[in-house]
Amino acid sequence: MLTISRLAAYAGVTVRAVRHYHKIGLLPEPRRDRSGYRSYDAAAVVRLIRIRTLADAGVPLARVQELLDAGEEEFADGVEEIDEDLRAEIRRLQDTRRRLARLAAGDHLALPQSVVDYLDRLRDLGMKEQYIAMERDAWIMMAAQVPDLIDAVIVKKHEALQHPDMLELYRVVNDALDWPEDDPRITDVVDILERIMVAAVQAGEAGAYGLDDDLVHLMDAAVLDFSPGAERIMALLEDRGWKGWTRIERIPADRLDQLGRPTSAAPAEELDRAVDDQQGEGPGTGEHPALGRRPAAAQ
DSSP, X not given: OBOHHHHHHHHTOOHHHHHHHHHHTSSOOOOBOTTSOBXXXXXXXXXXXXXXXXXXXXXXXXXHHXXXXXXXXXXXXXXXXXXXXXXXXXXXXXXXXXXXHHHHTSSOTTOOHXXXXXXXXXXXXXXXXXHHHXXXXXXXHHHHHOGGGHHHHXXXXXXXXXXXXXXXXXXXXXXXXXXXTTOTTHHHHHHHHHHHHHHHHHTTOOBOOOOOHHHHHHHHHHHHHHOTTHHHHHHHHHHTTOBOSSSOOBOOHHHHHHHOOOOTTSOHHHHXXXXXXXXXXXXXXXXXXXXXXXXXXXX
16 A cells, blocks of 8 residues: 555656645545555556546646546547647647747737738838838728728838839938928928829829728827928928828819829829819818828828
C-alpha cells in the first residue's frame, strides 16, 4: 500500500494534483489506515496514470471522467471530438498570433490590409511619419463606419497616385508640415488641391460615400489640427467658392469654367448637373476628392 506522496511519485504528478483529483471526483479517496493516513493500492496508481496521460494529451479535466468510464468505441469518438476542439483552438491561437504580428508592424490596429499597403506606398514616396499618422487615423475612422467601401476607395487612391498633380501634392504637403500659416507657398498647395478637386468633379467622383456628419466633423478637425497652415488652406479654398473639406458642400461653377471643362469622358451637362446637385441640395451631397480621386491631405 502506498502513501499519497509515493502514489504521486509513481504516477509522475504532484501531491497537490492528487488532492485536486480527489476534490473533483476523478480519483476516489481511499480509506485511511489506523494512523489516519490515506493508503493507495495498485488500482489507484493505474487510474492516476491514466488521468495524467489524458490530461497531458490535452483532454480537459471536465471530460477525463467521461473517457475513463467509456467503452472502446465511445472512447475513440470522444478523443476525436476533443481533437476537433483542439484543432479549432489552434486555429484561433494562430489567427491571434498573426494579428499580434501585424499589430507589431504599427499600422494594422483597426485597419484592413489594403489600407496598410497604401500607407506603405506613401512611405515609399518619402512621406514623413507625421503625415502617415494623420492619414492612418483618418482611415481608422472610415474603416469603422464604412468598412465595405474601404477596398474600393483604396483602389481609387492608388490610381490617383499615377496623376502628376497628386504626386506633387504629396511632395508639397510633406514639405509643408511645419510651415507657418502665413507662408506664401500655401497658395501653391491650394492651387494643386483645386485642380484635383475640379478633376474629381469632372470625373463624377465627388459623390458622397455615406459618411455621417459627426465623422465628417471629426475628420475636418483632424485636418485643422494637423498643420499650422491647414486652416488657411481651407479659408483660401472658401475664398475661391469651395466649401467643405472631408465632404465638398459647394462647388464654384465659375472656377470650373476658369480651370477647364471636362473632356468627352465626362460631358459638360453631367458637370452642370453635379454642380446643381451640390449647390441645390446643400451639405452632405458631395465629398472631397480624397475619398475617391481626392488629395491625400484631405485625409
